[in-house]
Amino acid sequence: MPTETKKTKRRTRTEETIRQFRKNRSGMAGLILLLIVVFMCLAAPLFAPHDPSAGNLPQRLKPGIWSDDTPDDGVYLLGTDSQGRDLFSRILYGGRITLGVGFVALSIALAIGLVLGLSAGYFGGFIDNVIMRFVDIMFAFPALLLALVIAGTLGRGIDKAMIAIGITYSPQMVRVVRSGVLMIKEMEFIEAQHAIGSGHIRILLRHVMPNSLAPIIVYGTLMLATAILDAAALGFLGVGAQVPSPEWGLTLSASRQYLLTGAWWAATFPGIAILISVISLNLLGDGLRDALDPRLKGGAKL
Amino acid sequence: MKRYIAKRLAMLVLVLIGVSIITFVLVRAAPGDPAVNLAGQHANEQVLENIREKYHLNEPIYEQYFIWVEMVLQGDLGRSIASHDSVTSEISSRLPMTLELSIFAIIIAIVVGVLAGIISAVRQYSKIDYTVMFGALFGVSMPIFWLGIMLIYIFSIKLGLTPVQGRLDVGIELNRITGMYVLDSILTLNWTAFVNSVKHLILPAVALATIPMATVARMTRSSMLEVLRQDYIRTERAKGLSERAVIYKHAIRNALIPIVTVIGMNIGVLMGGAVLTETIFTLPGLGKYIYDAIMAYDYPVVQGFTLFFATVFVLVNLGTDILYGYIDPRIRYE
Numbered sequence: 194m195p196t197e198t199k200k201t202k203r204r205t206r207t208e209e210t211i212r213q214f215r216k217n218r219s220g221m222a223g224l225i226l227l228l229i230v231v232f233m234c235l236a237a238p239l240f241a242p243h244d245p246s247a248g249n250l251p252q253r254l255k256p257g258i259w260s261d262d263t264p265d266d267g268v269y270l271l272g273t274d275s276q277g278r279d280l281f282s283r284i285l286y287g288g289r290i291t292l293g294v295g296f297v298a299l300s301i302a303l304a305i306g307l308v309l310g311l312s313a314g315y316f317g318g319f320i321d322n323v324i325m326r327f328v329d330i331m332f333a334f335p336a337l338l339l340a341l342v343i344a345g346t347l348g349r350g351i352d353k354a355m356i357a358i359g360i361t362y363s364p365q366m367v368r369v370v371r372s373g374v375l376m377i378k379e380m381e382f383i384e385a386q387h388a389i390g391s392g393h394i395r396i397l398l399r400h401v402m403p404n405s406l407a408p409i410i411v412y413g414t415l416m417l418a419t420a421i422l423d424a425a426a427l428g429f430l431g432v433g434a435q436v437p438s439p440e441w442g443l444t445l446s447a448s449r450q451y452l453l454t455g456a457w458w459a460a461t462f463p464g465i466a467i468l469i470s471v472i473s474l475n476l477l478g479d480g481l482r483d484a485l486d487p488r489l490k491g492g493a494k495l
Numbered sequence: 496m497k498r499y500i501a502k503r504l505a506m507l508v509l510v511l512i513g514v515s516i517i518t519f520v521l522v523r524a525a526p527g528d529p530a531v532n533l534a535g536q537h538a539n540e541q542v543l544e545n546i547r548e549k550y551h552l553n554e555p556i557y558e559q560y561f562i563w564v565e566m567v568l569q570g571d572l573g574r575s576i577a578s579h580d581s582v583t584s585e586i587s588s589r590l591p592m593t594l595e596l597s598i599f600a601i602i603i604a605i606v607v608g609v610l611a612g613i614i615s616a617v618r619q620y621s622k623i624d625y626t627v628m629f630g631a632l633f634g635v636s637m638p639i640f641w642l643g644i645m646l647i648y649i650f651s652i653k654l655g656l657t658p659v660q661g662r663l664d665v666g667i668e669l670n671r672i673t674g675m676y677v678l679d680s681i682l683t684l685n686w687t688a689f690v691n692s693v694k695h696l697i698l699p700a701v702a703l704a705t706i707p708m709a710t711v712a713r714m715t716r717s718s719m720l721e722v723l724r725q726d727y728i729r730t731e732r733a734k735g736l737s738e739r740a741v742i743y744k745h746a747i748r749n750a751l752i753p754i755v756t757v758i759g760m761n762i763g764v765l766m767g768g769a770v771l772t773e774t775i776f777t778l779p780g781l782g783k784y785i786y787d788a789i790m791a792y793d794y795p796v797v798q799g800f801t802l803f804f805a806t807v808f809v810l811v812n813l814g815t816d817i818l819y820g821y822i823d824p825r826i827r828y829e
Contacts, residue, residue, distance in 0.1 A: 329513075330510050335763035335804060336767055337768070337771075341770065342785075429771075431790065442640070445641060449644055452652060460645075464638055464644070467641065468641070471638070475632060475636050
């Protein structure tokens, strides 16, 4: 039909990107996997067969449905932990915390990255120099170690873990935002905005930022993957979420000692939950990169 | 090149000054009175005053910073609150263990990663290629603290092949020369200790190697694919060179150049990973020590170790950048 062809020719860039992304099978797989994980954690009360914090000591460390020894008062899909709590329910509720810490941490990094990166890239000169030297200094600290030290000095808890990881990831974000701005800044349509007398803030927010979003989305997704790994690592090391939180890293470290008694499930499944979430984000990030920035294609393709 | 190195060294000084300020502020920003932290909760006012005098805590904060920097420049990183041991000597006695672990991990990462990446690129879109890339995806997504625990469960608890923790079984004699047990046992021709220390080291090294191994494999693959598309490779093929010779004599050399950068980038991952692996496998290295110090609020140790780690990290990065320039003469730094 002639009207159809006309329509496809006038696709916007966003539509084109979505079309490109939908062709990317591993990227789509990542997106679907991520949506499933996030939905199950957000809607935990719908899926969790038991109260995640209700302990039942006589039923402690019982295996799941693969064994005959599983408790018979309801379904214990993945068995019980050292307090007799249903592991599957705890993992669903724990995901809210682990994924949430990673997400908030990334948002903090994004906020810092946008303010500093936009200013550095757009204004250039002295401001750029000061900001980027500071970023160089922050880069001198190994990531997880810096997060650990910050969380250690701030004290323990998920709020501190969020701030610590957020600060740790912000220099990377500043660089990503800045390089995006540098590419856009010299383009003619920005000059045109200057010519018609638009203010700096307006140009930055209305024109520069929306056009430099692609790398932010791609690297933001990939950084969220490692931020979640670090969130779980801080929980595991005891400076993030605290007992009795069902946070994945914490559950893992609390269940570790029972491996010796043969109760492998309590330490295994929280780790698998972390792995699945991080894999889905990495698949999604690689897929988005292929769709949004064809020049980078093939870099780390699955 | 000389001008570039000079410029980078000047930058290095600036970065190190910044690092020392941030480390100092970070540790000082910690809640609580530093004098109480040093003396303990039950110290009386006289003791606290003595401590403030001794550690210059009554001076203005910038004076304290300069006093600290002066100490650091003389090689004195302060003393642990808990054990009163000198931080500098703790670092030097624990460094060999962490170095040994890291070297093992880097070797595993390079050997496995490069081989997998080359095979993957040479046989692009084959089953092997997909398997390697899928493995690499798992590798970069791996919570290594979980992997370490799973390795212990499978190889130590279930199969009984490797020890659960530590560096050497009790009762095995070893002359410590360098502090790196595997190296020491080779130097003293002590095969019992050699086998035993390798057994202790293999699982933590594999856990620590996982993420770098995956990134090295990805990088090797893409850089190899890039090289295989070059004109000179087409020329080699056109003049009748066998595919083997093209790949092994000409392609690999150029494809391996970016690996230097990947390894430089991964040093930070290794340092963070060392904290996790040393904690899981109870290895008395730098990572375990800074972790214990953070948990015990032992600020002088945290301060000294953070500065040390950051300095090493910056130096390694500078080293790989310069090395890169020498390996690949096409790169000209401004």
